[in-house]
Amino acid sequence: MIKSNKKRTALMLALTMMSSIALGNINNKVFAAEENKTIQILGTSDLHGWFVSHDYASNQENKKGGLTQISTVVKEMKAQNSRTMVVDAGDTIQDNMSDLYINDEIHPMIYAMDEIGYSSWTLGNHEFNYGSEVIERVVTQPKNMKVLCGNVYKADGTLLGEPYTVVNLDGIRVANIGMTTPNIMKWDGPKLEGYKVTDPIVETKKAIEKIKSNNEADIIIATVHMGKDKEYIDGDNATDLANACPELAAIIGGHAHSKIQGESVNGVIITEPGKQGEQISKINIELSKDNNGKYNVANKSSELVDVKNYPVDEELNTKLKPFYDKGVNDANQVIGTLVGGDLTPQDEIKGITQAQIQDTPVMDLILNTQLYYTKPYIPEGARNVTSAALFSNSANIKEGEIKKSDVVKIYKFDNTLYTLKVNGDQLKRYMEWSALYYNQYKEGDLTISFNPEMRGYLYDMFAGVKYDINISKPAGERIENLTYEDGSKVNPSDVIYLTANDYRTSTKLLGDLYKDENVEVIHKSADTEIGAVRDLIREYIINVKGGVITPETDNNWKITGCNFDSAKRNALIKLVNEDKVQVPTSEDGRTYNIRSITWDEIKSLVPVIEEDVKKDEEIKGEENTSKDTVNAENSVNKNEKTSSKNSKNNDKLPQAGQKYGSEDMIIIGLALIVVSGITYFSYNTKKNKKHSA
Incomplete structure (x- = not known):
């Protein structure tokens, strides 16, 4: 009996100890959980x-x-x-x-x-x-x-x-x-x-x-x-x-x-x-x-x-x-009317902003505003030049009623203006820097393309001068035929009053290109009652233009040095605008068309209509186009003729990764059924022969 009690006591003690240890572990886990915090x-x-x-x-x-x-x-x-x-x-x-x-x-x-x-x-x-x-x-x-x-x-x-x-x-x-x-x-x-x-x-x-x-x-x-x-x-x-x-x-x-x-x-x-x-x-x-x-x-x-x-x-x-x-009440103020069309033309190629490759009414409105409001601060008869950038690829005002908010669409930042006293050499250096925005043209390019290292808001266009940008030339040698509006040549030593926005002036001009050159600041619009460019544009529409503006362009600049093959370019335009080809974009997505798409990249899926190519060849023949270009076009036509039987009723050739149309899918489906039938028949024939042998 004593032994039994001892055993029972020992067993109870052991169970108690095990319970204590178990409970202790549980408590420790709870405590640990409380000590871990996120x-x-x-x-x-x-x-x-x-x-x-x-x-x-x-x-x-x-x-x-x-x-x-x-x-x-x-x-x-x-x-x-x-x-x-x-x-x-x-x-x-x-x-x-x-x-x-x-x-x-x-x-x-x-x-x-x-x-x-x-x-x-x-x-x-x-x-x-x-x-x-x-x-x-x-x-x-x-x-x-x-x-x-x-x-x-x-x-x-x-x-x-x-x-x-x-x-x-x-x-x-x-x-x-x-x-x-x-x-x-x-x-x-x-x-x-x-x-x-x-x-x-x-x-x-x-x-x-x-x-x-x-x-x-x-x-x-x-x-x-x-x-x-x-x-x-x-x-x-x-x-x-x-x-x-x-x-x-x-x-x-x-x-x-x-x-x-x-x-x-x-x-x-x-x-x-x-x-x-x-x-x-x-x-x-x-x-x-x-x-x-x-x-x-x-x-x-x-x-x-x-x-x-x-x-x-x-x-x-x-x-x-x-x-x-x-904010809404301010944005809804009607300040004028636009008649005769939109301020920005439609993009010829989706993903390539037209206003970045040609002079447009939207940019001329901005530049003319700047010229008008800086003129009182420069000597009478002095050369007056101004610059501005297109801050948004979608910058435009549609025909019809103009609200205050519409001005922000074409000039999104609240920049002010600086007017500097520079010389012709300094102006040209600034223009050459701006022209870095374009990639150098290479033979075979089908589009104008943009430097991924230079954002669109850095590309300035100019008024008060006429000029060409020859993109076949290397950086620093692109500005050609630089003259004033009256046709007289811009000389390196000429005195020019240059107006640019405060951001460009403080960073690129005074902070870099003209650093330590003692360039004089003549005027700051921030010192006047109305200083911001977009407010000046509003005032220009209301007070200078009487509330009515039209899409006006002086075409004072153009891009040269790009000898595009028109047939191949037209084929590319069609593919891009139909979303069958995307223009290359920088890794961060902030610069579009960073290089021109090559013909080799698209020739297998080009829906060039034979007749369009022939017409283009005839035009080229009349213009004495080079033999190499003609041979290239004949080669394209030959390839198109070879495949014309298969593509007669289609407006495009399918490519890897493309979505097929409904007709394509029906044909592919029928083809798969036929191939499956042939495979099945062949397999069973061999099987029967094997068994009979």
Whole structure:
């Protein structure tokens, strides 16, 4: 009995111990689970005035981004993880007619971001477009959101924004460092007298050292207005920052309008959420607590969230309605009438903007406006030349009533003008730089193509002179037959008053081409009551043209040096316009037709009608076209004749990757049935012979 009790006691003791161990393990697991925390960082950038999903340039609803939809995303993401912070990387208050509110008590972008609960806003370069007085007032407007800008010092030597802020997410202290591109003075230097912009990497290192020495945070991130890759100088990009500062867990970038997710450099996540609120960068960082109570990064990842998939936050939308109404009412003002056709001709080739390869009424309207409003500031009878770029491939005003918003369609930015006193040599150098926009023509090219290293907004067209651009010549030798409007030659030593927008003047002209050449600034339109180019265009239509304009073009320039084979070119045009061939696009999608499509690429699917080729040959014969070209065309015709029996009733030849038409599919289907029948019959015949043998 005693032995039995001992056994029972021992058994009970063993079970108790096992239970304690099991319960202890369970408790430990629960405790461990509590110690592993995941924080979520949501980042936006380059919102450019999109507080609601409305494009004031076209005065149309957009519904593909903006703060009212971002608000819905943030609410949903916070419901999924309460340890969430929202940050922005700048270029926030400029564009989309956002400058309407620049002198108001509060800007709608800042108001909306405060309402959403952004913890910080890093200033972007476009925040500085309005000058020091505006930016210093705007940074005081947020009620809760911190303004970050640790590498811009005001004239009094103090920082314009904080270098960093610390947010507590359920016990996890997150330090967010904010820096902007060091190239601000390159673009807006004249408006920022006394300002000093320092190296963002040096300033980030200083911030990291301070955070660490004061034990202010468990994790450090950076929200910077810089793209992933180098723009002009070392240190003006997120890659250099990540390599120099491995202490950063993640970098939310901006400025380049890129869509970057799932990438890291030197162990640092780099993400960028595109533009205009179309995407949000979402970063998840999982942390675990070590024995010393310190949180360490266990895992981290990034992805982009498409905002267009989310509805508008109606509560925020209602609060923003006064701002919305102000923008719509302003955009709907009728300022005149366009009669006689549109300002921009239809593109001959889809994907190649016609207004980039020939003089057009839309560009002449802009240039004539600039000539008119700068004339009072130059000596009477002096040579007056001006330049402008087409900022949008879709820039146009349709025939009929002209609203204020229509002017923004042809001149989307709020640039002002500078008038410089230059000589003929300096003008020509500027024009040669602009002509870099075109690739050099090569024999066999079928289209004019564009340099992928030079954006369309950099290509300036000129008024006050006549000229040819010979694209068969190498860069720097393309401007030919340069004369004034009266036909007299432009000489290197001539005195010329040149007007260009403030961006081009401060960056390319005074900042590069004419650097250290003591070029005199004669006039700035920003110093007058009406300074912005698009406002001057509006005034020109109303007051100079009496509210009525027509599509006028002086055709003062043209492209030469391209000897296209017209038959092959016509074949290419047909294929492109029917979406059977796409013009080549740069990797970032921002430059179209970066090279000419070759004949070899398309000849197998060219739907050239024999008769069109013959007609073209006859014209060529009359014009004494070279023997080689004629032989090439005969070769094409021979190939077409060989295949004409098979393509007689078709307007195209199918190619790999093309969608077949319904007739093609019927023929292919019948062919497959026949082939299947023959194969089946052959197989059974062989089988029967084998059995009979």
